[in-house]
Every structure is written in C-alpha cells, then in structure tokens.
Amino acid sequence: xxxxxxxxxxxxxxxxxxxxxxxxxxxxxxxxxxxxxxxxxxxxxxxxxxxxxxxxxxxxxxxxxxxxxxxxxxxxxxxxxxxxxxxxxxxxxxxxxxxxxxxxxxxxxxxxxxxxxxxxxxxxxxxxxxxxxxxxxxxxxxxxxxxxxxxxxxxxxxxxxxxxxxxxxxxxxxxxxxxxxxxxxxxxxxxxxxxxxxxxxxxxxxxxxxxxxxxxxxxxxxxxxxxxxxxxxxxxxxxxxxxxxxxxxxxxxxxxxxxxxxxxxxxxxxxxxxxxxxxxxxxxxxxxxxxxxxxxxxxxxxxxxxxxxxxxxxx
Amino acid sequence: xxxxxxxxxxxxxxxxxxxxxxxxxxxxxxxxxxxxxxxxxxxxxxxxxxxxxxxxxxxxxxxxxxxxxxxxxxxxxxxxxxxxxxxxxxxxxxxxxxxxxxxxxxxxxxxxxxxxxxxxxxxxxxxxxxxxxxxxxxxxxxxxxxxxxxxxxxxxxxxxxxxxxxxxxxxxxxxxxxxxxxxxxxxxxxxxxxxxxxxxxxxxxxxxxxxxxxxxxxxxxxxxxxxxxxxxxxxxxxxxxxxxxxxxxxxxxxxxxxxxxxxxxxxxxxxxxxxxxxxxxxxxxxxxxxxxxxxxxxxxxxxxxxxxxxxxxxxxxx
Numbered sequence: 001x002x003x004x005x006x007x008x009x010x011x012x013x014x015x016x017x018x019x020x021x022x023x024x025x026x027x028x029x030x031x032x033x034x035x036x037x038x039x040x041x042x043x044x045x046x047x048x049x050x051x052x053x054x055x056x057x058x059x060x061x062x063x064x065x066x067x068x069x070x071x072x073x074x075x076x077x078x079x080x081x082x083x084x085x086x087x088x089x090x091x092x093x094x095x096x097x098x099x100x101x102x103x104x105x106x107x108x109x110x111x112x113x114x115x116x117x118x119x120x121x122x123x124x125x126x127x128x129x130x131x132x133x134x135x136x137x138x139x140x141x142x143x144x145x146x147x148x149x150x151x152x153x154x155x156x157x158x159x160x161x162x163x164x165x166x167x168x169x170x171x172x173x174x175x176x177x178x179x180x181x182x183x184x185x186x187x188x189x190x191x192x193x194x195x196x197x198x199x200x201x202x203x204x205x206x207x208x209x210x211x212x213x214x215x216x217x218x219x220x221x222x223x224x225x226x227x228x229x230x231x232x233x234x235x236x237x238x239x240x241x242x243x244x245x246x247x248x249x250x251x252x253x254x255x256x257x258x259x260x261x262x263x264x265x266x267x268x269x270x271x272x273x274x275x276x277x278x279x280x281x282x283x284x285x286x287x288x289x290x291x292x293x294x295x296x297x298x299x300x301x302x303x304x305x306x307x308x309x310x311x312x313x314x315x
Numbered sequence: 316x317x318x319x320x321x322x323x324x325x326x327x328x329x330x331x332x333x334x335x336x337x338x339x340x341x342x343x344x345x346x347x348x349x350x351x352x353x354x355x356x357x358x359x360x361x362x363x364x365x366x367x368x369x370x371x372x373x374x375x376x377x378x379x380x381x382x383x384x385x386x387x388x389x390x391x392x393x394x395x396x397x398x399x400x401x402x403x404x405x406x407x408x409x410x411x412x413x414x415x416x417x418x419x420x421x422x423x424x425x426x427x428x429x430x431x432x433x434x435x436x437x438x439x440x441x442x443x444x445x446x447x448x449x450x451x452x453x454x455x456x457x458x459x460x461x462x463x464x465x466x467x468x469x470x471x472x473x474x475x476x477x478x479x480x481x482x483x484x485x486x487x488x489x490x491x492x493x494x495x496x497x498x499x500x501x502x503x504x505x506x507x508x509x510x511x512x513x514x515x516x517x518x519x520x521x522x523x524x525x526x527x528x529x530x531x532x533x534x535x536x537x538x539x540x541x542x543x544x545x546x547x548x549x550x551x552x553x554x555x556x557x558x559x560x561x562x563x564x565x566x567x568x569x570x571x572x573x574x575x576x577x578x579x580x581x582x583x584x585x586x587x588x589x590x591x592x593x594x595x596x597x598x599x600x601x602x603x604x605x606x607x608x609x610x611x612x613x614x615x616x617x618x619x620x621x622x623x624x625x626x627x628x629x630x631x632x633x
Contacts, residue, residue, distance in 0.1 A: 042485035043456045141357045168482070171356040171511045172618045176573065183574040187557050197483040200514055200615070204576050212485070222576060237537045241520075242501065258490055259497055261350060261519040262535040290537075295611070300486045300514070307487060 006032040008160055008191035009054060013063035016049050023049040025214040026063065031191045031207075033159070036182055038205030039195040040299065045211040047195035048088070051164050054193070055085035067160050084109075084158035088165050090149035094138030098129065101137050102152055109156035116155070123151040126181045143174025150181060161185070163194040167201065179204055199299040210303055217306045226297045229305060231255060232271025233297045236278070237263035238289040247285040248278060256304055263289075267301055322347045322474055322505035323368065327377035330363050337363040339528035340377065345521075347473075350496060350506040352519030356622050360528040361509055365476060368507070370394045382473045395424075398467035401478035405463035408452030412443050415451055415466060423470035437465035440495065457488025464495065474505045482512050493518045513614040522614075526622045540612050544620050546570045547586040548612045551579040551593065552605035559602050566596045571620070578606075582620060 009031035016024045024046040031037040039047050052058035054065045056076040064071060070078035092101055099120075106116050124130050127147040132140065137148060146166055153161065167175045182192055194205070202208045202222060209219040218225060238244040245259050248266070253274050256267040268274040271294045282289050323345040330338040338360045345351045355361040366372040368381055370390030379386045382396035406415050416437050425433050438444050441461035451459065460481060468475055477496075481489040496518070500506055508519055516522055516536065523533040532543040553559050556574050563572040563581065568589040571582040583589035586609040594604045612620075 042488075043483040045485075143357060169479075169511065172513065172615050173356050173622050175511075176619055180573065183557070198512065198514070199486065200613070206577055237535075242497070259494065260517045260536070261352070261521070262537050304486050304490075307485075 008033045008068055009037075009193055010066045011050065011054065011063070012065075014050060014053055014060050014065060015062035016046075016053060016058065016060055022214050024053070024060075027209075027211075027214070027216055028063075029209050029216070029219055031193050033189045033191050034186045035206045036186065036192045036194065036204070038202045038208040039193060039211060040197075040199060040202040040205075040208050041195075041211035041303075042197055044213070046214040047197075047211060048164055049214075050211075051085065051087075051162050051193070051195060055083065055162050056080060057085070082158060083160040083162060084153040084156070085162040086149055086153045086164065086166060088168065090146075090153070092137045092145060092149060092152070095136060097134050097136055098124075098140075098148055099133045101148060102155060105152035106155045111156035115157075119155060119157065120151070123154055123181075126184055127151055128177055141174070143170045143177070146170055147174065147178060147181070150178065154185070157188070159190060161190055161192045161194075163192065165195050165197060167196065167198070175201075199303060202299045208299070210299070210306070212303070212307055217303065222299065225299070225302055229297050229302055231297070231301075231305070232268050232274070233295050233301055234266045234268060234271060234275065234278070235263065235293045235295045236266065236289055238287065240288060243285075243287050244282070244289060247282055247287050251278065251281060253277075256301070256308070267297070267305065320346055322349070323351075323379070323381050323507070325364075325368075325377075325379045328364070328367065328374055328379050329376045330360075330367060330372065331375045336528050338367070338374075341525070341528075341530050343523060343530065343533075345505060345507065347505055348500050348503045350500050350508065350518065350520045352508045352510065352516045352522040353525065354510065354516060354522060354618060355525035359525050359622070361525055364525065365507075365509060368393075369397055369399065369476065395470075396472050396474060398423075398470070398472040398475040399478075400463050400467035400475065400480055406451050406459060406466065408450070410451055411448050412438075412441075412451055412454070412462060413447040415462065416469070419466035420469050425470050433469050433471075437462075437469055441465045455488075456484045457491065460484055460488065460492050461495065464492070468499070468504070473503070474507060475499075477506060477508045479510045479512055479515065480508070481515060482510075489514075513618065516614050524618065524621055531621050532617070536614060539614065539617050544582070544612050544617055546582045546584050546620075547589075548610050548616055549581040549583055549586055549589060549593070549607060550575075550610045551581055551597075551607045552577070553579065553597055553602050555602070558600075559597060562597070562600050562602070563593070566593065568592055571623075580610075580616070582616075 007030040011027055011029050014024055014027045027050060041047055053060045056072040056079055059073055066072060067079040068082035072079045102120050129147060167178055207221050210217040241259055241263050244264055253269045254266055258265040275292050278292055321344045325341055325343040328338055328341050353361060367374050367386055368379055370386050370393035373387050381393045384392040386393050416434055420430055443462060481492050496506055510516055521535055522539060523530050532539055556579060560572050560574055560579060563569050568583045569581055573580050590607055594607060597604050
C-alpha cells in the first residue's frame with residue numbers, strides 16, 4: 001500500500017511510565033515523507049518522551065517505534081543513520097565558531113566529505129547566516145543558536161528530522177525563518193516531526209497530534225480539526241471588556257468565554273443564532289462594543305473543548 | 316497631577332552603550348490598572364528598557380517614573396514598588412511551597428505583622444491550601460505559575476512585571492492565570508508584560524512594539540491588527556507551494572510571500588485588486604489556485620511585518 005510505504009516515522013501504541021505515571025499512554029501516529037507533523041501540547045503532555053523513544057534514546061515500556069523501516073529498539077544503529085534529533089538544548093560548542101560547529105557535527109554524523117561544503121553553504125543561506133560563519137556560537141542570539149542547531153542537525157541529509165520545541169523562546173521573526181527552512185526541506189522528502197507548546201504554531205504543520213497528559217486527543221490537518229469542532233467562535237471587541245463579560249456571562253449557548261485584552265473570545269453552540277441575541281443583550285445593557293465577528297476556531301479552542309467536554313479521545 | 320492615573324511615565328528615554336543606541340527616545344504612558352504588553356524581537360531594546368524601569372540600569376538621558384519614583388534618581392524606591400515574575404527564573408524547585416513563599420517574603424521585606432496574612436493570601440490565590448509542604452519542583456506547571464505570581468506580589472507592589480508568564484502552561488491553566496491577572500488589574504495593580512508569545516499578547520489591554528530602540532507601533536490588539544500592517548493579508552491554497560512562493564516574490568502587488576502550513580500567506584497591496592491578479596499570475600505560470608481570500612492578520616503577522624519592513628532589501632530573500 002502506497003500509504004504505508006510513505007510513512008517514514010511510525011509510532012505504534014508507544015507507552016512509557018515514570019514512577020507509576022504514564023508519561024506517554026498508547027500513542028500511535030505516522031508521519032509521511034515530505035510532511036511536517038506537529039506534536040502539540042503543554043509541558044508535561046509527553047512530547048519529549050515520545051521524541052526520545054523515536055530517537056532511540058529511551059526504550060518504550062510497550063509499543064514500537066520505527067524510523068525508515070528500522071525498528072528503533074531492535075536496530076538502533078540502522079535507525080540512527082536515517083534520523084537527526086534536535087533536543088531542546090542542542091549541544092552547540094559556544095567557544096567554537098559557526099563553521100567549526102558545523103564541521104564538528106559533519107564529522108560526528110559521518111557526512112560525506114565531498115558534499116559538505118555545498119550542503120553547509122546551502123543551509124547557512126537558508127538560515128540567513130552566511131555573514132556569521134566566523135562568529136563564536138556563544139555570541140549568537142537565541143534565535144540564531146536554534147537555526148545553527150538546525151543546520152548542524154541537517155548536515156548529513158537525514159531522511160527524518162525530530163525536533164523538540166525548536167522555537168521555544170525564539171522571537172517571531174526568527175521563528176518564521178526557522179519554519180521557512182523546514183518548508184524547504186519538504187521538497188527534499190524529509191519527514192519532520194516537531195513538538196511545540198505554542199498551540200498557534202500547530203497551524204503551520206501539515207498535520208498535528210494534540211497531546212494531553214500522555215494521551216492523544218486528536219490528530220488530523222488543522223483545517224479538518226476546525227471543521228469538526230461543530231461550534232461557532234465569536235470575537236467581540238470593546239473598550240470595556242470587563243463589563244462586556246459581566247453582561248454576557250449568563251447568556252445561553254456559551255461553552256467557553258475568555259476575557260482578552262480588548263474584548264471577549266466566545267465559543268457558542270450556534271453562531272448565526274447567538275450573534276443577534278448577544279447584540280440585543282449588549283445594547284440593552286448599554287455596553288459599548290464593536291461588531292460581533294465570527295472567526296475561525298483556534299487550536300486552543302479545540303484543545304479546551306476536547307479537555308473540558310470530556311469527549312473520549314479519538315484518532 | 317497626571318501621575319495619579321499613570322503608573323509608568325516614560326519621557327524621551329535614551330540608553331547608549333558606547334556608540335550603540337539601545338533605547339532611542341521612547342515615550343510611553345501606562346495607566347494604573349492597565350495590562351500593558353511590551354513586544355519586540357531579541358536585541359530591539361526591550362530588556363534594556365525593562366532594566367531601566369526596574370531601577371537596575373541608569374538612563375543616559377530622558378526620564379522614567381515608576382509608581383511616582385524617578386528610576387534614575389530613586390532606584391531603591393522603584394525596586395520596592397515593583398514585583399517581577401518570569402517563566403525562566405522564579406521559584407526554587409528544591410524548596411517546598413511554604414519555604415518559597417517565606418523566602419520571597421524575606422527578600423521583599425514584608426513587615427512581620429503582615430506576614431501571616433500575606434502567606435494565607437498567597438496560598439489562597441495559588442489554590443495551594445493544604446499543599447504547603449509539597450516540593451515546588453513536583454507541582455504541575457499551572458500551579459507553579461500561580462505560586463510564582465503569589466510570591467512576586469507578596470509585598471503588594473502597585474506594578475508587576477511579567478516575562479512570558481504562561482509559556483508552556485496548558486490552555487486551561489493559562490486562562491485561569493490571566494483571569495487572575497485581570498482581577499488584580501481591576502483592583503488597581505498595573506501589569507507590564509513582555510513576551511514573544513502572541514497568545515499572551517492578546518490578553519493585554521494595550522501593546523507597544525519596540526524595534527531598533529524605537530517604538531514602531533502601539534494600540535490595542537485589535538487596533539494593531541486593523542491599522543499597522545503594511546498591506547493586507549491573503550490566504551492562498553495552491554500546488555506546489557514551494558514553486559508558488561518563489562515566483563510570487565517578484566509578482567506585482569505582493570509585498571511578502573511565505574508558506575504557512577498547507578497554504579501561502581501573502582502580504583499584498585489592495586487585497587481586492589490582488590485576488591484576480593495573483594490568481595492569473597500563478598495560473599500563467601502553470602500553478603492552479605484553489606481557495607484565495609483575505610484573512611484577518613494575527614498579532615504575529617503584524618509583529619513580523621513591522622520588524623522586517625524596515626529591513627527592505629536585506630533579509631527579505633528566501
């Protein structure tokens with residue numbers, strides 16, 4: 001079956017416990033070649049443990065992890081040749097220059113000598129770092145360090161890339177550069193599994209798995225997940241958000257209501273029906289507000305809905 | 316006195332390090348009880364500004380008053396009037412909950428006759444009653460966050476600085492945390508937030524964006540989304556994305572093109588005119604366009620647009 005041959009990363013019922021707590025609980029998903037798959041969830045959801053099991057650093061209690069057809073537990077060496085794993089703190093040598101770090105990792109990963117020069121130039125260009133080749137890694141900004149880590153992790157052209165929260169603490173501009181490099185890798189057929197605690201970053205992935213307390217809440221493309229929510233999301237701006245909340249809190253049909261800096265973000269059962277009702281209610285209460293807009297649900301809305309409604313997790 | 320309603324007043328504030336102007340004549344007023352977000356890329360002057368506001372760094376020129384005290388002349392008084400909480404540095408993991416609270420009460424010189432009441436208050440607020448002897452390192456993220464906040468405001472400062480307070484926390488705990496922050500603001504505490512995390516910026520009443528030492532935009536989150544983007548945002552579904560993004564770099568009306576998940580995000584001049592033009596431009600080059608529509612920019616789009624537009628020519632190429 002074509003679908004299976006394309007799945008480069010396969011997690012099957014992966015399970016790992018620490019001191020009696022299941023950090024990862026029967027987790028299954030597959031990542032295809034040329035795909036960016038997001039492992040999304042808050043701290044403690046099991047993201048790092050999952051990546052470590054896939055990287056062959058941590059043996060699973062149950063289930064299997066395979067990469068490029070190699071069972072990671074039984075044939076770690078085979079798997080290691082195909083994958084690159086970038087942990088949250090990638091081991092850059094701060095007292096070596098950018099070029100020296102790249103050379104070090106090229107040796108470590110056994111990158112072909114003939115290709116190194118070209119590969120390194122290509123990656124540094126994509127990262128916008130050509131001008132910094134002689135700079136000490138310790139003198140780079142946080143975003144630059146992350147990009148250098150990525151360059152080092154990619155120097156031997158791995159088929160599988162495992163990234164653990166690569167953009168945490170990175171400013172939005174560097175974050176965007178980082179994603180641009182990932183998108184370029186897709187055309188080389190690399191399969192990318194990236195974890196993130198930023199739920200909005202999930203929107204950049206082709207497919208995502210949302211994790212909560214070691215369990216899979218759901219997995220699909222962001223667009224399909226949003227279509228499946230079956231609820232409407234409203235954004236209401238106001239110069240007096242607190243009064244706005246007080247007025248609407250008792251209204252019918254609301255499953256979630258969040259006070260933001262300049263308004264409310266409300267999840268309702270039926271947007272078409274509730275918009276005129278809310279408008280009437282706010283006018284009646286003399287609360288100033290801009291138009292009530294229906295907006296696309298965020299991944300956070302989906303996450304909160306799944307966790308609070310207690311809906312049974314499904315793949 | 317205008318200061319009655321303003322908790323932070325910054326006038327022509329400048330900080331130079333040698334030839335480098337880290338903070339370049341910024342002006343800001345933050346009202347009492349406001350949740351204010353201060354955004355900017357790394358190296359933009361954000362941390363330098365905050366260090367001056369906390370009385371840790373003397374301004375080169377201009378002035379800033381925090382809770383009525385001049386940061387240059389009365390740094391001690393400023394420090395007694397602020398609380399600080401950061402995601403990275405806040406609590407000692409190998410102390411218990413109560414030990415952390417007592418430690419911070421000592422650091423902030425909470426008067427002995429108020430100590431017990433403040434400890435009770437902090438435990439109540441953090442929802443940690445009965446958990447006093449738990450090791451802090453073992454607490455779930457959301458609890459730790461609330462404990463850190465409680466410790467940062469034990470001495471009842473009128474102003475609190477928060478640095479990425481909820482990154483990595485699950486969304487339900489995060490919402491609870493921000494409710495708490497808004498509740499404190501309602502009681503008159505001024506909240507000064509710095510973050511790279513646009514989901515946090517959405518919780519601020521007002522935002523200012525600093526870039527290369529200058530304030531380049533300010534307003535409520537929705538004002539920024541409405542008014543400060545250079546151009547408008549289009550979502551374009553087409554295949555193959557990689558080729559499309561390349562050819563669009565030089566297309567008319569296109570200011571910026573980037574892959575975003577399964578689609579493209581284009582920043583264009585005049586979205587209504589750009590929709591048919593971009594569709595034709597792509598189909599002339601053999602790329603079929605599916606959905607193409609104008610979308611509301613996120614704060615992140617605004618941030619990226621404002622901090623890269625000024626780099627035109629540099630850094631813009633893929």
